[in-house]
Amino acid sequence: MSRLTKRPRVDHAATADRLRAHPGEWLEVGEYRSSQAAVGVAYLVRTASVKSGVSPYEPAGSFQAVTRLTEYGARVMACYVGGEESHGPDQHAVRPMQDHERVLGQIERGEVVAGAEGARRIAARAMDAYGTAVWGSDPDTAWADACVSLTTGGAE
Template sequence: MARWKKRPTANHTRRAEDMRRNPGVWVEVGTYNGRQSAQSTARHIRLADRLPQYTPVGAFETSMRLTDDGAVLYARFVAAPGRCPICEGTFETCRCGGAR
């Protein structure tokens, strides 16, 4: 029976910092054995759920590519620094909840 290939754990703190320093640039988050794992991580990134490095909600976009090695997950920072990605208010004045 074939076993899953052991992959290094993604360093989300470092990846999120890289993306914030280079807004709009796609950064490889990691390669996952299965599509579902990559999709789940992508959702956590977009919603900043279980991965607080990617706050505020909606500040990051994700994309996935299937390869022979697995599912490669990419993300990029798209929010304007100091602004809520939903209402464009400052994080101090945001009332829509996007700056949580």
């Protein structure tokens, strides 16, 4: 059984300095054994996230990062796109999106349909897929029965 060769650890401070010295140019950050590790590092580069201390990639959004699969894992490439050179709070910092913001955005863009229209589409798909086995011969009656069942807790 062959042993994986040990790779040198990435000096992120030096990498961030090198990227800042070459703005707009894509340079290698490092190569990782798993694509998941590379995706995580790319996220940390873009968001300037660290568990403690100060990220060398601050302020958040100053760097772009992508991953590319390689023969032995995945490579992270990054590009300095600019940003304020302060390490203080950044008004443009990437923040996690709340679930309600994400869902409302999906509804506005038409990616998710809610309300009566969404219910009609779901019923139509079920009717197409299963015929009358699910909704019975009269879908309107089945829909009314379902609404009554929801409001009465299943007891009629």
